[in-house]
Amino acid sequence: MSKVLGMKCRECGEMYPVEPLYVCEVCFGPLEIVYDLDSIRQRVSRESIAAGPTSMWRYIDLLPIEGEPTVGKSVGWTPLVHARRLGAELSLNRLYIKNDSVNHPTLSFKDRVVALALSKAREFGFEVVACASTGNLANSVASQAAEGGFQSYVFIPADLEQGKILANLIYGTNVLAVSGNYDEVNRLCSEAAGRYGWAFVNINLRPYYGDGSKTFGYEIAEQLGWRSPDHVIVPCAGGSLISKIYKGLNELFALGLISSVPTKMHAAQATGCNPITHLVKSGAQVLRPVKPNTIAKSIAIGNPADGYFAAETVRRSGGTAEDVSDEEVIEGIRLLGRTEGIFTETAGGVTVAVTKKLAERGVFDREEVVVMAITGNGLKTQEVIMGDARRPTYIQPNLDSLETALRSERLLTGAGFKSAL
Numbered sequence: 009m010s011k012v013l014g015m016k017c018r019e020c021g022e023m024y025p026v027e028p029l030y031v032c033e034v035c036f037g038p039l040e041i042v043y044d045l046d047s048i049r050q051r052v053s054r055e056s057i058a059a060g061p062t063s064m065w066r067y068i069d070l071l072p073i074e075g076e077p078t079v080g081k082s083v084g085w086t087p088l089v090h091a092r093r094l095g096a097e098l099s100l101n102r103l104y105i106k107n108d109s110v111n112h113p114t115l116s117f118k119d120r121v122v123a124l125a126l127s128k129a130r131e132f133g134f135e136v137v138a139c140a141s142t143g144n145l146a147n148s149v150a151s152q153a154a155e156g157g158f159q160s161y162v163f164i165p166a167d168l169e170q171g172k173i174l175a176n177l178i179y180g181t182n183v184l185a186v187s188g189n190y191d192e193v194n195r196l197c198s199e200a201a202g203r204y205g206w207a208f209v210n211i212n213l214r215p216y217y218g219d220g221s222k223t224f225g226y227e228i229a230e231q232l233g234w235r236s237p238d239h240v241i242v243p244c245a246g247g248s249l250i251s252k253i254y255k256g257l258n259e260l261f262a263l264g265l266i267s268s269v270p271t272k273m274h275a276a277q278a279t280g281c282n283p284i285t286h287l288v289k290s291g292a293q294v295l296r297p298v299k300p301n302t303i304a305k306s307i308a309i310g311n312p313a314d315g316y317f318a319a320e321t322v323r324r325s326g327g328t329a330e331d332v333s334d335e336e337v338i339e340g341i342r343l344l345g346r347t348e349g350i351f352t353e354t355a356g357g358v359t360v361a362v363t364k365k366l367a368e369r370g371v372f373d374r375e376e377v378v379v380m381a382i383t384g385n386g387l388k389t390q391e392v393i394m395g396d397a398r399r400p401t402y403i404q405p406n407l408d409s410l411e412t413a414l415r416s417e418r419l420l421t422g423a424g425f426k427s428a429l
């Protein structure tokens with residue numbers, strides 16, 4: 009029995025069969041996968057899911073592929089960390105980090121969407137895969153295309169962080185570095201998708217790509233002991249992740265796997281690229297595209313494909329939207345590092361800084377369950393903190409040199425200082 013009923017236009021409701029389609033032929037609205045939840049309810053339970061693999065594929069009954077996954081089998085099931093020390097600083101007793109900075113294989117949540125899109129691309133019979141990317145998506149497509157034996161083309165803005173460019177070259181993909189911002193890259197790719205018969209994961213396979221993000225939400229609920237949190241703070245680029253986390257939580261409720269979804273979804277962006285948070289804050293109905301100017305390049309999309317739906321998710325859930333300066337992003341990266349030992353990239357810095365802002369404003373109660381979406385790894389965006397980071401203390405290999413350094417740099421503190429005296 010099929011778990012998918014088809015695809016539905018999010019604007020006019022027209023139904024389509026499961027094919028590599030992404031826009032409605034009637035109104036040009038985006039298409040979304042519709043699941044047969046009655047049929048799925050018959051076969052999934054908390055126990056059946058718990059007995060599945062320790063990857064995103066434990067939720068295969070809720071994902072739109074027909075057979076077994078063929079690409080990205082180890083993706084997902086990342087740690088949900090109780091952030092006690094950061095929580096203490098923010099006066100939150102139940103603050104959690106969903107830590108996709110250690111997702112396999114390329115250290116960002118994008119591995120989830122790509123594992124699903126490439127497994128589906130194989131079912132559709134594609135041999136060439138591609139993407140328009142702000143960085144992490146390119147890494148994930150390149151890596152998993154290599155694993156799956158696809159030919160691949162990744163399109164990126166030419167001014168991307170070195171770490172993200174370098175990894176692509178190692179994975180042996182074809183890297184097209186476009187002189188332009190992401191929105192120009194995306195426009196080019198939309199045209200290329202029409203011309204070449206390639207599977208652009210976030211263009212013509214976008215409905216499948218998007219539903220990979222549902223697993224981020226499923227995992228949070230399961231890891232909390234099958235309950236939906238009170239708040240989730242999500243960094244937004246195209247606006248897909250925030251909408252799909254919420255979709256995922258509501259599916260778990262519809263399937264009877266959790267008892268309610270009290271969750272407020274909060275959108276986080278950098279002030280230098282804030283079309284979604286601006287849409288929410290202004291109360292407008294129509295998104296106004298912006299020209300990105302921020303160090304948070306992985307989420308620098310000025311004209312987000314799912315921006316309207318992201319804002320709707322915030323409104324419907326009763327959440328908020330906030331943006332932060334590049335200085336606050338760097339402070340956020342440092343705060344998470346020094347309190348929880350997690351080194352996140354700029355998008356994670358946005359999440360932490362926005363969470364801090366909302367906490368200070370009293371948006372959360374002390375005992376509420378608050379989850380921060382940490383979606384990428386700091387090793388990929390080192391240049392943003394290089395100029396800013398503390399230097400090591402350089403010494404000679406002898407105790408005198410150590411002692412001099414410890415005294416002059418005031419590095420001897422507490423018990424260590426006393427016993428040395």
Ligand SMILES: *Cc1c(COP(=O)(O)O)cnc(C)c1O
Pocket residue numbers: 116117118144145243244245246247248249250306307353355356383384
């Ligand atoms: C792509 C990305 C996001 C946002 O994803 P959307 O679904 O496009 O909103 C957040 N964090 C990181 C690190 C990303 O790479």
Ligand SMILES: [Zn+2]
Pocket residue numbers: 017018019020021022032033034035036037
């Ligand atoms: Zn339509």
